[in-house]
Amino acid sequence: MLVASILLLFVQFASYFCFDVSEYLQRFLSYHRNISFYYEAEPDCEIASVLINDDTRYPSIKIFATGGTIASSGDSTTSNAGYSVNLTITDLLDNIPELSNVAKLTYQQIYNLGSNELTSLHVVKLRNEILQSLSDNSGVVITHGTDTLEETAFFLELTLNSCKPVVITGSMRPRTSLLYDGLMNLYMAVSVASDKSSTNRGVLVALNDRVISGIYATKSNSNSLDTFKNDEQGTLGIFVDDTINWFVQLPYKHLIAGKFADSKHLLNIEHGFQLPEVLILFGYQSVNIELIELAANHLNLKGIVLAGTGSGSWTDHGNMALKRLSGQFNIPIIYSTRNSNGIVPVGNLPKGNFAYSRAIAAGYLNPQKARILLQLCIIEGYSIEEISSVFKLVSGGSRS
Ligand SMILES: *[C@@H]1O[C@H](CO)[C@@H](O)[C@H](O)[C@H]1NC(C)=O
Ligand SMILES: *[C@@H]1O[C@H](CO)[C@@H](O)[C@H](O)[C@H]1NC(C)=O
Numbered sequence: 537m538l539v540a541s542i543l544l545l546f547v548q549f550a551s552y553f554c555f556d557v558s559e560y561l562q563r564f565l566s567y568h569r570n571i572s573f574y575y576e577a578e579p580d581c582e583i584a585s586v587l588i589n590d591d592t593r594y595p596s597i598k599i600f601a602t603g604g605t606i607a608s609s610g611d612s613t614t615s616n617a618g619y620s621v622n623l624t625i626t627d628l629l630d631n632i633p634e635l636s637n638v639a640k641l642t643y644q645q646i647y648n649l650g651s652n653e654l655t656s657l658h659v660v661k662l663r664n665e666i667l668q669s670l671s672d673n674s675g676v677v678i679t680h681g682t683d684t685l686e687e688t689a690f691f692l693e694l695t696l697n698s699c700k701p702v703v704i705t706g707s708m709r710p711r712t713s714l715l716y717d718g719l720m721n722l723y724m725a726v727s728v729a730s731d732k733s734s735t736n737r738g739v740l741v742a743l744n745d746r747v748i749s750g751i752y753a754t755k756s757n758s759n760s761l762d763t764f765k766n767d768e769q770g771t772l773g774i775f776v777d778d779t780i781n782w783f784v785q786l787p788y789k790h791l792i793a794g795k796f797a798d799s800k801h802l803l804n805i806e807h808g809f810q811l812p813e814v815l816i817l818f819g820y821q822s823v824n825i826e827l828i829e830l831a832a833n834h835l836n837l838k839g840i841v842l843a844g845t846g847s848g849s850w851t852d853h854g855n856m857a858l859k860r861l862s863g864q865f866n867i868p869i870i871y872s873t874r875n876s877n878g879i880v881p882v883g884n885l886p887k888g889n890f891a892y893s894r895a896i897a898a899g900y901l902n903p904q905k906a907r908i909l910l911q912l913c914i915i916e917g918y919s920i921e922e923i924s925s926v927f928k929l930v931s932g933g934s935r936s
Contacts, residue, residue, distance in 0.1 A: 581699035581735050595674035595730040599643040600662060601625035604651055604681025606707040606718035616759065619710040621648055625679065627711075632719050639730040642673075651681025651688070651706075656811040656911070659688050660802050663695050666702060675701040675729035679722060682706045682755055682763065685741065689750035690905045693739045694912055695802060697794030701734040704750065705742050708761045717744065717761050724775045731780050737772060738793045747773040747780065751790045754902060756876065767877055768900070791929040796912045811911040812838035816903045819844040819874060825854045832861040839910045841870045843903040848873050848880030852890060859892035868923050872898035872906045879932035894920055899933025 601607065603621045607628065610619035625643045635641060646662055666676050680688055689704050696702060705725035707718035725742045728734050739750030744761050752766035765771075773782040796802070815831050817823075817840060831837055840858070844850045848871040850858070858869050869892075871880050879900045886895055898906040909930070913923045928934035 594638070594640040596672070597639040597641055597675050597677055597726055597729050598669045598673045599625060599629075599641060599677045599679065599726070600665060601628075601643060601645045601648070601679045602651070602654070602658070602662065602681070603648040604679060604683075604685075604706045605710055606679050606681075606705070606722065607648060608650075608710040610710040610712045613712060613714045616709060616713060619712070621650055621681075623711055624648065628679070628718065628722055632723050634723060635726055638723075639674075639726055641726070649681070651684040654681075654684055654688070657805070657807075657809050659691050660805055660809065660811075662688070663692055664803065664805075666692070667696060670696075670698045670700055670702075673700070675703065675734070677722070677725045677729050678702070678704040679725075680704055680706045682708060682743075684904075685764070686750075686754050687904050687908060689739050689741050689753055691908050691912075693750040693790070693793050694909065695794075695796045695799065696739070697797035699736045701729045701731075701737065701740060702750075703729040703734070703740045703742050707743070708759070708763060715761070727778070728775060728780050733780060733782060736789065738789055740772065742775065745775050746771050747775060749790070751793065752900075754876065792909070792926070795926065795929070796916065799912070799916060801915045811908075812914040814839040814841060814907045814911050814914070816841045816843055816907055819850055823851065823854065825851070825857050828854065828857050828861060832865055832867075837865065837867055838914045839868045839870065839907075841872055841898070841903045841907045841910065843872055843874040844880070845874060847878060847884045848897060849884065850886070855886040855890040855892075858895070859886070859890065862892060862894040866894075868894050868896055868910065868920055870896050870898050870906045870910055870927070872901060872903040874903070876902065881932045882935050885935055893935075896924055896927050896935050897933050899927065899930035901930055901933065 607623040608619045608621045609623065624645050646665060647658060669676060685704060685706055692702060703725045705721045707721050709715045709717050711718060721743050728740060728742050728747055741748045741750055741753040741764050743764050746764065748764060748766050748771055752769040753764050754766060755763050756765045757763040772784045773780055813836055815835060815837055817827060819842060842850055862869050871885060873880050880897045882897045885897055901909060913926055924934050
């Protein structure tokens with residue numbers, strides 16, 4: 537009813553100014569009637585293919601190499617620690633001739649670092665390069681260290697809005713290891729990015745046969761090859777015997793995916809650029825609340841994320857300090873949890889005398905992802921109410 541009235545108003549308004557409304561109306565209608573499927577058939581999702589050898593067309597895939605274990609060498613074939621990044625994307629691709637039957641590849645060594653060294657400058661730069669290259673390619677693959685891979689994947693989910701596959705991969709063993717997983721993971725990532733069925737699924741994390749959503753993916757094991765998981769939300773698909781097999785058949789798009797794709801603040805960034813300062817505080821027995829005071833007074837904080845105990849609990853003493861400091865500095869406080877599964881519901885936010893208006897529940901977002909979502913809200917200049925409405929898009933999140 538509301539939509540119909542708005543439409544009517546729009547048509548009247550448009551006719552009054554004598555411009556052709558049919559195109560706008562058609563777009564509006566096709567978008568809204570297909571609201572649950574709108575991710576299925578977008579025109580810019582034509583697979584850009586490239587003619588090779590006069591007769592075979594291959595999808596064109598651009599690889600962005602950033603470093604990580606996948607580009608590292610160790611001291612021996614059995615060592616699995618203390619190795620360092622010293623290989624480039626060409627060193628890896630030279631060893632996967634099979635890829636010439638999968639895609640037409642171009643590549644860019646955007647930097648070459650372990651992902652523990654990455655800052656928001658690196659990640660925003662990567663995002664902007666991907667944004668530019670998506671129009672000329674069928675999809676994008678990123679090689680990345682696994683330590684903070686989930687943060688980059690989540691950031692890209694929030695700041696890109698393309699139906700084309702953006703697939704991020706890495707490895708858990710260095711190139712020198714007997715059990716090097718990098719070549720197969722890279723082969724898999726390019727194969728997934730090249731497959732038409734991978735469109736409209738957002739950012740995909742592809743390692744160790746498994747394809748999972750960049751929204752939920754998290755590193756679950758510090759050493760094992762089988763580390764990227766999202767237990768509760770499930771695997772999207774599995775790459776077996778050269779084929780991507782999807783468990784989730786419908787086009788998949790999360791409510792917060794692409795939420796910041798139109799941000800102007802991420803473009804044309806300068807050398808010293810960093811996302812706003814948001815600190816993560818870890819909860820444990822006898823946690824020293826003075827940490828909160830010190831941080832708020834000395835770090836020019838724009839927000840705090842709590843890695844609380846259980847479903848986001850914090851101490852009463854701490855909640856009183858947070859209530860006071862969030863008012864004094866006008867900063868949001870996001871309640872997340874130190875546990876790797878489950879959610880922080882609004883029902884577990886501080887109550888009674890401890891309740892305060894800048895407290896927001898992180899829902900299922902772990903602290904490092906809640907931090908990224910908050911940083912993007914802050915850089916956009918969102919009010920507390922607007923930040924709260926963004927966290928409402930995260931199941932269980934926001935405030936009552
Ligand atoms: C909705 O989507 C289907 C399938 O993609 C398409 O055939 C149909 O024309 C669309 N409807 C509208 C109103 O655009
Ligand atoms: C990388 O480091 C390994 C181990 O230290 C060494 O054997 C290898 O020659 C280096 N490779 C390059 C390309 O520098």
